[in-house]
């Protein structure tokens with residue numbers, strides 16, 4: 001069963017019944033506030049996830065992600081959660097310091 005663990009949100013764990021779902025959709029469906037300034041269109045980087053483990057379980061970076069990677073605005077261990085699809089297995093991610101919400105308590 002696909003699973004997302006958000007490390008700096010007290011290792012919050014999200015299980016998905018289905019594979020091949022966008023990461024941000026799984027996060028939002030589970031009631032977790034996650035930044036998405038451009039409306040999940042791949043036109044900002046506010047939704048990025050820092051992938052600690054399980055990069056191989058995500059879809060290949062798409063054109064929007066490669067665009068930001070080429071601009072050095074998305075590092076090789078980072079993905080846009082509105083573009084990356086969780087295909088299988090587990091990913092362990094972190095929210096970037098810059099994208100933390102003031103109304104949410106993070107564990108680190």
Ligand code: FES
Nearest residue numbers: 038042044047082
């Ligand atoms: S919400 Fe803007 S790139 Fe994902």
